Amino acid sequence: MATVVDQAKEQMAKSIENTKENFSGIRTGRANPALLNGIMVDYYGSPTPIKAVASIGVPEPRTLAVTPFDKSQAPAVEKAIRDSDLGVSPNRDGNVIRVTMPELTEERRKEYVKIAKGKAEDGKVAVRNIRRKAKESIDKAVKDGDMGEDEGDRLLKELDKVTKATTDEIDALLDTKQKEILEV
Secondary structure (H helix, E strand, O other): OHHHHHHHHHHHHHHHHHHHHHHHOOOOOOOOHHHHOOOEEEEOOEEEEHHHHEEEEEEEOOEEEEEEOOHHHHHHHHHHHHHOOOOOOOEEEOOEEEEEOOOOOHHHHHHHHHHHHHHHHHHHHHHHHHHHHHHHHHHHHHHHOOOOHHHHHHHHHHHHHHHHHHHHHHHHHHHHHHHHHHOO
């Protein structure tokens, strides 16, 4: 029955990865290719993720260089970036589209910190839901007589340790992201 705790541990690890991915989309003072992850380009009539139609580089700390694989799609890629909610205006230089990130105001930084806290809380909620399901499985096994109460208690303690370690890791990720956002 130790597999219940192992399964919970795997699912919690996925929650941490998901939280990291969510954090990568939050802007900091420097350019990050992950900022463009949610942008869809109208590629020959079908919405396609920008990563599938262009390469994204970081030539300078506050600049992204987006190079479409198909040169004829440069206007569509530029339009997709301009229409996104990033609040940036891309400049096309031949095939390369340069996106310069504006300086973040103090107010905007605080807003991003709130968004980061919300995403961290979402990650913790997911972890708590995983813990609850695993606890229900253990309790049911004890009740059905598939395992003894001592074994159930031991597994619950182990599950609590894993849950605590996972939520602590999410808190550490949040602290790191807050420092990144507030760094001028």
